[in-house]
Amino acid sequence: MSVYLDYNATTPIDERVLDYMIENYRSVIGNADSRTHGFGEKARATVENSRKQVAELLSVVPEEVFFTSGATESINIAIQGLREYAERTGRNHIVTTAIEHKAVLETVKYLSTLGYEVDIISPDETGRGQACEVLNRVKDNTLLVSVMHVNNETGIIQPVDEIGKRLKNSEVLFHVDATQSCGKLVEEIQALDYNMLSFSAHKLTGPQGVGALVLRRRAYRLPPVKAIMYGGQQECGLRPGTIPVALVAGCGKACEIAKKEYKQNWNHANIIKAKLREILNRSGLEYEFNGDPAYCVSNTFNISLRGIASEALMISTKQYCGISNGSACTSKNYSPSYVLEAMGFPRERIESSIRVSWGPQTVLDEAAENFSRLLEIAKQMKN
Numbered sequence: 001m002s003v004y005l006d007y008n009a010t011t012p013i014d015e016r017v018l019d020y021m022i023e024n025y026r027s028v029i030g031n032a033d034s035r036t037h038g039f040g041e042k043a044r045a046t047v048e049n050s051r052k053q054v055a056e057l058l059s060v061v062p063e064e065v066f067f068t069s070g071a072t073e074s075i076n077i078a079i080q081g082l083r084e085y086a087e088r089t090g091r092n093h094i095v096t097t098a099i100e101h102k103a104v105l106e107t108v109k110y111l112s113t114l115g116y117e118v119d120i121i122s123p124d125e126t127g128r129g130q131a132c133e134v135l136n137r138v139k140d141n142t143l144l145v146s147v148m149h150v151n152n153e154t155g156i157i158q159p160v161d162e163i164g165k166r167l168k169n170s171e172v173l174f175h176v177d178a179t180q181s182c183g184k185l186v187e188e189i190q191a192l193d194y195n196m197l198s199f200s201a202h203k204l205t206g207p208q209g210v211g212a213l214v215l216r217r218r219a220y221r222l223p224p225v226k227a228i229m230y231g232g233q234q235e236c237g238l239r240p241g242t243i244p245v246a247l248v249a250g251c252g253k254a255c256e257i258a259k260k261e262y263k264q265n266w267n268h269a270n271i272i273k274a275k276l277r278e279i280l281n282r283s284g285l286e287y288e289f290n291g292d293p294a295y296c297v298s299n300t301f302n303i304s305l306r307g308i309a310s311e312a313l314m315i316s317t318k319q320y321c322g323i324s325n326g327s328a329c330t331s332k333n334y335s336p337s338y339v340l341e342a343m344g345f346p347r348e349r350i351e352s353s354i355r356v357s358w359g360p361q362t363v364l365d366e367a368a369e370n371f372s373r374l375l376e377i378a379k380q381m382k383n
Protein backbone atom coordinates (compact mmCIF):
# COMPACT_ATOMS: atom_id res chain seq x y z
CA MET A 1 0.00 0.00 0.00
CA SER A 2 1.14 3.51 -0.75
CA VAL A 3 2.48 5.48 2.21
CA TYR A 4 1.39 9.07 2.68
CA LEU A 5 4.41 11.39 2.73
CA ASP A 6 2.75 14.70 1.92
CA TYR A 7 1.98 16.03 5.41
CA ASN A 8 2.85 19.59 4.40
CA ALA A 9 -0.12 19.55 2.02
CA THR A 10 -2.44 18.26 4.72
CA THR A 11 -2.21 15.84 7.63
CA PRO A 12 -4.47 12.86 8.32
CA ILE A 13 -6.86 13.74 11.10
CA ASP A 14 -5.93 12.44 14.57
CA GLU A 15 -8.44 9.77 15.69
CA ARG A 16 -8.93 11.58 19.00
CA VAL A 17 -9.80 14.78 17.15
CA LEU A 18 -12.23 12.92 14.92
CA ASP A 19 -13.93 11.22 17.89
CA TYR A 20 -14.31 14.55 19.66
CA MET A 21 -15.75 16.14 16.53
CA ILE A 22 -18.26 13.31 16.01
CA GLU A 23 -19.30 13.62 19.65
CA ASN A 24 -19.86 17.33 19.05
CA TYR A 25 -21.75 16.81 15.79
CA ARG A 26 -24.04 14.44 17.70
CA SER A 27 -24.53 16.29 20.95
CA VAL A 28 -24.02 20.00 20.25
CA ILE A 29 -26.87 20.97 18.00
CA GLY A 30 -27.16 24.67 18.72
CA ASN A 31 -25.78 27.78 17.09
CA ALA A 32 -23.01 29.29 19.24
CA ASP A 33 -24.56 32.73 18.76
CA SER A 34 -28.08 31.78 19.86
CA ARG A 35 -28.65 33.55 23.17
CA THR A 36 -32.12 32.31 23.99
CA HIS A 37 -31.68 28.65 24.88
CA GLY A 38 -29.37 26.10 26.40
CA PHE A 39 -28.52 24.56 23.03
CA GLY A 40 -26.84 27.80 22.01
CA GLU A 41 -25.12 28.08 25.38
CA LYS A 42 -23.68 24.60 25.03
CA ALA A 43 -22.36 25.39 21.54
CA ARG A 44 -20.88 28.64 22.83
CA ALA A 45 -19.17 26.78 25.68
CA THR A 46 -17.62 24.36 23.18
CA VAL A 47 -16.34 27.22 21.03
CA GLU A 48 -14.89 29.07 24.02
CA ASN A 49 -13.21 25.91 25.27
CA SER A 50 -11.59 25.50 21.83
CA ARG A 51 -10.49 29.13 21.84
CA LYS A 52 -8.80 28.45 25.17
CA GLN A 53 -7.05 25.36 23.78
CA VAL A 54 -5.70 27.35 20.81
CA ALA A 55 -4.65 30.20 23.12
CA GLU A 56 -2.81 27.79 25.42
CA LEU A 57 -0.83 26.26 22.57
CA LEU A 58 0.24 29.71 21.39
CA SER A 59 0.57 31.29 24.85
CA VAL A 60 -1.84 34.13 24.09
CA VAL A 61 -5.12 35.08 25.74
CA PRO A 62 -8.34 33.56 24.32
CA GLU A 63 -9.67 37.01 23.37
CA GLU A 64 -6.80 37.25 20.88
CA VAL A 65 -7.94 34.15 18.93
CA PHE A 66 -10.44 34.52 16.05
CA PHE A 67 -11.67 31.41 14.27
CA THR A 68 -11.70 31.42 10.47
CA SER A 69 -12.00 28.82 7.70
CA GLY A 70 -8.22 28.43 7.65
CA ALA A 71 -4.93 30.13 6.94
CA THR A 72 -5.92 31.55 3.56
CA GLU A 73 -8.83 33.41 5.10
CA SER A 74 -6.82 34.47 8.16
CA ILE A 75 -4.09 35.85 5.91
CA ASN A 76 -6.61 37.72 3.77
CA ILE A 77 -8.19 39.29 6.83
CA ALA A 78 -4.78 40.17 8.29
CA ILE A 79 -3.65 41.90 5.10
CA GLN A 80 -6.80 43.23 3.42
CA GLY A 81 -8.34 44.07 6.77
CA LEU A 82 -5.73 46.82 7.16
CA ARG A 83 -6.99 48.83 4.18
CA GLU A 84 -9.07 51.29 6.16
CA TYR A 85 -6.20 51.91 8.57
CA ALA A 86 -3.78 52.29 5.67
CA GLU A 87 -6.02 54.88 4.02
CA ARG A 88 -6.43 56.78 7.28
CA THR A 89 -2.72 56.85 8.13
CA GLY A 90 -1.16 57.02 4.66
CA ARG A 91 0.83 53.88 5.39
CA ASN A 92 0.67 51.88 2.18
CA HIS A 93 3.97 50.05 1.95
CA ILE A 94 4.22 46.29 2.49
CA VAL A 95 7.31 44.08 2.80
CA THR A 96 7.15 40.33 2.27
CA THR A 97 9.24 37.53 0.78
CA ALA A 98 9.16 35.76 -2.57
CA ILE A 99 8.65 32.35 -0.95
CA GLU A 100 5.43 33.13 0.91
CA HIS A 101 2.36 31.04 0.25
CA LYS A 102 0.15 32.37 -2.57
CA ALA A 103 -2.39 33.42 0.04
CA VAL A 104 0.07 36.19 0.95
CA LEU A 105 1.62 36.80 -2.46
CA GLU A 106 -1.64 37.07 -4.37
CA THR A 107 -3.22 39.25 -1.71
CA VAL A 108 -0.35 41.75 -1.74
CA LYS A 109 -0.35 41.62 -5.54
CA TYR A 110 -4.01 42.61 -5.48
CA LEU A 111 -3.22 45.47 -3.11
CA SER A 112 -0.45 46.63 -5.45
CA THR A 113 -3.11 47.08 -8.15
CA LEU A 114 -4.85 49.46 -5.73
CA GLY A 115 -1.71 51.59 -5.38
CA TYR A 116 0.07 49.91 -2.47
CA GLU A 117 3.84 49.67 -2.77
CA VAL A 118 5.06 46.12 -2.23
CA ASP A 119 8.67 45.03 -1.68
CA ILE A 120 9.28 41.32 -2.17
CA ILE A 121 12.54 39.95 -0.77
CA SER A 122 14.15 36.89 -2.33
CA PRO A 123 15.87 34.31 -0.17
CA ASP A 124 19.38 33.08 -0.81
CA GLU A 125 20.06 29.45 -1.68
CA THR A 126 19.83 28.42 1.98
CA GLY A 127 16.10 29.03 1.54
CA ARG A 128 16.00 31.80 4.14
CA GLY A 129 14.91 35.34 3.47
CA GLN A 130 17.51 37.42 5.28
CA ALA A 131 16.13 39.37 8.24
CA CYS A 132 18.35 42.37 7.53
CA GLU A 133 17.11 42.60 3.94
CA VAL A 134 13.52 42.57 5.12
CA LEU A 135 14.21 45.12 7.84
CA ASN A 136 16.25 47.37 5.51
CA ARG A 137 13.17 47.85 3.35
CA VAL A 138 11.08 49.14 6.24
CA LYS A 139 10.45 52.88 5.94
CA ASP A 140 8.27 55.61 7.42
CA ASN A 141 5.13 54.60 5.54
CA THR A 142 5.50 50.83 6.01
CA LEU A 143 2.18 49.35 7.01
CA LEU A 144 2.99 45.68 7.23
CA VAL A 145 5.74 43.09 7.17
CA SER A 146 4.47 39.58 6.42
CA VAL A 147 6.86 36.61 6.68
CA MET A 148 6.15 32.91 7.01
CA HIS A 149 7.63 30.94 9.89
CA VAL A 150 8.38 27.76 7.95
CA ASN A 151 8.29 27.39 4.19
CA ASN A 152 5.83 24.72 3.04
CA GLU A 153 7.98 23.48 0.14
CA THR A 154 11.41 23.37 1.72
CA GLY A 155 10.65 23.18 5.44
CA ILE A 156 13.18 25.97 6.00
CA ILE A 157 12.66 28.05 9.14
CA GLN A 158 12.60 31.79 8.43
CA PRO A 159 14.15 34.43 10.71
CA VAL A 160 10.84 35.65 12.11
CA ASP A 161 12.25 35.84 15.65
CA GLU A 162 14.83 38.43 14.61
CA ILE A 163 12.35 40.41 12.51
CA GLY A 164 9.77 40.35 15.29
CA LYS A 165 12.25 41.61 17.88
CA ARG A 166 13.29 44.51 15.68
CA LEU A 167 9.71 45.52 14.81
CA LYS A 168 8.41 45.10 18.34
CA ASN A 169 8.35 48.74 19.33
CA SER A 170 7.64 50.19 15.92
CA GLU A 171 4.41 51.25 14.26
CA VAL A 172 4.87 48.56 11.61
CA LEU A 173 2.53 45.57 11.90
CA PHE A 174 4.14 42.15 11.71
CA HIS A 175 2.16 39.19 10.40
CA VAL A 176 3.54 35.65 10.68
CA ASP A 177 2.14 32.84 8.55
CA ALA A 178 2.63 29.99 11.01
CA THR A 179 0.70 27.42 8.99
CA GLN A 180 3.63 25.00 8.79
CA SER A 181 5.04 25.66 12.27
CA CYS A 182 1.95 25.72 14.45
CA GLY A 183 2.02 22.69 16.74
CA LYS A 184 5.64 21.95 15.77
CA LEU A 185 7.79 24.92 16.80
CA VAL A 186 5.68 25.49 19.90
CA GLU A 187 8.21 27.22 22.16
CA GLU A 188 9.52 29.32 19.29
CA ILE A 189 6.01 30.62 18.49
CA GLN A 190 5.29 31.28 22.14
CA ALA A 191 8.42 33.45 22.33
CA LEU A 192 7.80 35.31 19.06
CA ASP A 193 7.00 39.00 18.87
CA TYR A 194 4.26 39.55 16.30
CA ASN A 195 0.98 41.40 15.86
CA MET A 196 -0.88 38.86 13.74
CA LEU A 197 -0.46 35.13 13.17
CA SER A 198 -2.33 32.72 10.88
CA PHE A 199 -2.69 28.96 10.78
CA SER A 200 -4.92 26.09 9.61
CA ALA A 201 -5.94 23.15 11.80
CA HIS A 202 -5.44 20.57 9.05
CA LYS A 203 -1.67 20.99 9.10
CA LEU A 204 -1.54 19.78 12.70
CA THR A 205 -3.78 16.72 12.47
CA GLY A 206 -6.98 18.73 12.85
CA PRO A 207 -9.87 19.04 10.37
CA GLN A 208 -9.79 20.90 7.05
CA GLY A 209 -11.84 24.07 6.79
CA VAL A 210 -10.96 25.73 10.08
CA GLY A 211 -8.09 27.76 11.45
CA ALA A 212 -7.46 30.95 13.31
CA LEU A 213 -6.17 34.46 13.07
CA VAL A 214 -4.40 35.56 16.23
CA LEU A 215 -4.34 39.27 16.90
CA ARG A 216 -2.01 40.31 19.71
CA ARG A 217 -2.96 43.24 21.91
CA ARG A 218 -0.60 46.14 22.35
CA ALA A 219 -1.44 48.47 25.24
CA TYR A 220 -4.83 46.68 25.44
CA ARG A 221 -5.58 47.40 21.76
CA LEU A 222 -5.91 44.90 18.98
CA PRO A 223 -4.21 45.58 15.61
CA PRO A 224 -6.39 47.87 13.45
CA VAL A 225 -7.81 45.04 11.36
CA LYS A 226 -11.35 45.29 10.02
CA ALA A 227 -13.62 42.59 8.62
CA ILE A 228 -13.37 41.95 4.89
CA MET A 229 -16.80 40.28 4.71
CA TYR A 230 -20.12 41.49 6.06
CA GLY A 231 -23.13 39.65 7.37
CA GLY A 232 -22.93 39.05 11.11
CA GLN A 233 -21.25 39.85 14.39
CA GLN A 234 -19.61 36.46 14.92
CA GLU A 235 -15.99 36.49 16.06
CA CYS A 236 -16.43 40.10 17.21
CA GLY A 237 -17.57 41.02 13.70
CA LEU A 238 -14.16 40.15 12.28
CA ARG A 239 -15.33 36.92 10.66
CA PRO A 240 -19.06 36.92 10.11
CA GLY A 241 -20.94 33.67 9.48
CA THR A 242 -22.22 30.84 11.69
CA ILE A 243 -19.36 29.33 13.65
CA PRO A 244 -18.85 25.67 12.61
CA VAL A 245 -18.87 24.32 16.14
CA ALA A 246 -17.59 20.80 15.48
CA LEU A 247 -14.79 22.06 13.21
CA VAL A 248 -13.76 24.61 15.81
CA ALA A 249 -13.90 21.85 18.44
CA GLY A 250 -11.57 19.77 16.25
CA CYS A 251 -9.21 22.70 15.86
CA GLY A 252 -9.07 23.18 19.63
CA LYS A 253 -8.55 19.47 20.27
CA ALA A 254 -5.71 19.30 17.71
CA CYS A 255 -4.03 22.22 19.48
CA GLU A 256 -4.47 20.58 22.89
CA ILE A 257 -2.88 17.36 21.59
CA ALA A 258 -0.05 19.25 19.87
CA LYS A 259 0.75 21.07 23.11
CA LYS A 260 1.11 17.78 24.95
CA GLU A 261 2.88 15.84 22.21
CA TYR A 262 4.95 18.25 20.13
CA LYS A 263 8.27 17.15 21.63
CA GLN A 264 7.69 13.47 20.99
CA ASN A 265 6.33 14.29 17.52
CA TRP A 266 9.47 16.30 16.72
CA ASN A 267 11.71 13.43 17.87
CA HIS A 268 9.68 10.87 15.93
CA ALA A 269 9.93 13.03 12.80
CA ASN A 270 13.70 13.36 13.31
CA ILE A 271 14.11 9.60 13.51
CA ILE A 272 12.23 9.23 10.21
CA LYS A 273 14.36 11.95 8.61
CA ALA A 274 17.58 10.24 9.68
CA LYS A 275 16.35 6.94 8.25
CA LEU A 276 15.27 8.43 4.92
CA ARG A 277 18.60 10.24 4.62
CA GLU A 278 20.45 7.01 5.31
CA ILE A 279 18.43 5.29 2.56
CA LEU A 280 19.18 8.16 0.20
CA ASN A 281 22.89 8.01 0.94
CA ARG A 282 22.98 4.26 0.40
CA SER A 283 21.05 4.51 -2.89
CA GLY A 284 24.02 5.83 -4.81
CA LEU A 285 21.80 8.48 -6.40
CA GLU A 286 23.23 11.96 -6.69
CA TYR A 287 21.11 14.46 -4.82
CA GLU A 288 21.15 17.92 -3.31
CA PHE A 289 19.12 19.39 -0.51
CA ASN A 290 17.09 22.38 -1.54
CA GLY A 291 17.73 24.70 1.37
CA ASP A 292 20.12 24.45 4.28
CA PRO A 293 19.31 21.28 6.26
CA ALA A 294 20.52 23.04 9.43
CA TYR A 295 17.42 25.27 9.26
CA CYS A 296 14.95 22.59 8.21
CA VAL A 297 12.09 21.35 10.38
CA SER A 298 12.24 17.68 11.33
CA ASN A 299 9.28 16.49 9.22
CA THR A 300 10.33 17.69 5.76
CA PHE A 301 12.99 17.55 3.14
CA ASN A 302 13.10 18.86 -0.38
CA ILE A 303 15.75 17.28 -2.58
CA SER A 304 16.79 17.34 -6.21
CA LEU A 305 17.62 13.93 -7.63
CA ARG A 306 20.13 14.75 -10.31
CA GLY A 307 19.04 13.77 -13.82
CA ILE A 308 15.59 12.55 -12.78
CA ALA A 309 12.37 14.28 -13.82
CA SER A 310 10.36 14.51 -10.61
CA GLU A 311 6.97 14.55 -12.39
CA ALA A 312 7.73 11.23 -14.07
CA LEU A 313 9.13 9.81 -10.84
CA MET A 314 6.06 10.75 -8.81
CA ILE A 315 3.68 9.28 -11.35
CA SER A 316 5.60 6.03 -11.66
CA THR A 317 5.91 5.56 -7.88
CA LYS A 318 2.37 6.44 -6.80
CA GLN A 319 1.86 2.86 -5.66
CA TYR A 320 4.65 3.32 -3.09
CA CYS A 321 4.55 6.91 -1.86
CA GLY A 322 2.34 9.97 -1.99
CA ILE A 323 4.82 12.83 -2.30
CA SER A 324 4.81 16.13 -4.18
CA ASN A 325 7.03 18.71 -5.77
CA GLY A 326 5.33 21.90 -4.74
CA SER A 327 2.40 23.22 -2.82
CA ALA A 328 -0.95 21.53 -3.47
CA CYS A 329 -2.69 24.79 -4.35
CA THR A 330 -0.34 25.42 -7.27
CA SER A 331 -0.01 21.84 -8.46
CA LYS A 332 -3.12 21.42 -10.60
CA ASN A 333 -1.11 22.24 -13.66
CA TYR A 334 2.59 21.72 -13.55
CA SER A 335 4.65 24.87 -13.27
CA PRO A 336 8.14 25.01 -11.83
CA SER A 337 8.25 25.77 -8.12
CA TYR A 338 8.33 29.54 -7.60
CA VAL A 339 9.96 28.92 -4.22
CA LEU A 340 12.92 27.08 -5.72
CA GLU A 341 13.07 29.65 -8.53
CA ALA A 342 13.29 32.42 -5.94
CA MET A 343 16.16 30.52 -4.30
CA GLY A 344 18.01 30.94 -7.60
CA PHE A 345 18.13 27.31 -8.71
CA PRO A 346 18.37 26.42 -12.41
CA ARG A 347 15.38 24.86 -14.15
CA GLU A 348 16.98 21.41 -14.28
CA ARG A 349 17.44 21.30 -10.53
CA ILE A 350 13.89 22.50 -9.93
CA GLU A 351 12.41 19.94 -12.28
CA SER A 352 14.17 17.12 -10.48
CA SER A 353 13.01 18.14 -7.02
CA ILE A 354 10.65 16.31 -4.68
CA ARG A 355 9.19 17.30 -1.34
CA VAL A 356 8.83 14.53 1.20
CA SER A 357 6.97 15.33 4.42
CA TRP A 358 5.72 13.12 7.23
CA GLY A 359 4.20 13.40 10.67
CA PRO A 360 3.10 11.84 13.94
CA GLN A 361 1.13 9.03 12.28
CA THR A 362 3.91 8.03 9.89
CA VAL A 363 5.20 4.52 10.62
CA LEU A 364 8.99 4.41 10.32
CA ASP A 365 9.30 1.00 8.66
CA GLU A 366 6.52 1.66 6.17
CA ALA A 367 8.04 5.00 5.18
CA ALA A 368 11.52 3.50 4.89
CA GLU A 369 10.40 0.54 2.81
CA ASN A 370 8.32 2.55 0.38
CA PHE A 371 10.88 5.32 0.04
CA SER A 372 13.51 2.68 -0.82
CA ARG A 373 11.19 1.38 -3.56
CA LEU A 374 10.76 4.90 -4.89
CA LEU A 375 14.52 5.32 -5.08
CA GLU A 376 14.85 1.96 -6.86
CA ILE A 377 12.52 3.27 -9.58
CA ALA A 378 14.51 6.51 -9.66
CA LYS A 379 17.66 4.49 -10.31
CA GLN A 380 15.96 2.62 -13.15
CA MET A 381 14.85 5.92 -14.66
CA LYS A 382 18.42 7.11 -14.67
CA ASN A 383 19.76 4.07 -16.51
Ligand code: PLP
Binds near residue numbers: 069071101327
Ligand atom coordinates in the same frame (compact mmCIF):
# COMPACT_ATOMS: atom_id res chain seq x y z
N1 PLP B 1 0.43 29.21 4.35
C1 PLP B 1 1.21 28.13 4.23
C2 PLP B 1 2.65 28.24 4.61
C3 PLP B 1 0.69 26.93 3.77
O1 PLP B 1 1.48 25.85 3.66
C4 PLP B 1 -0.69 26.88 3.41
C5 PLP B 1 -1.25 25.63 2.86
O2 PLP B 1 -0.57 24.84 2.25
C6 PLP B 1 -1.46 28.02 3.57
C7 PLP B 1 -0.88 29.17 4.04
C8 PLP B 1 -2.92 28.02 3.23
O3 PLP B 1 -3.60 27.13 4.06
P1 PLP B 1 -5.12 26.72 3.74
O4 PLP B 1 -5.12 26.17 2.35
O5 PLP B 1 -5.44 25.72 4.79
O6 PLP B 1 -5.93 27.94 3.84
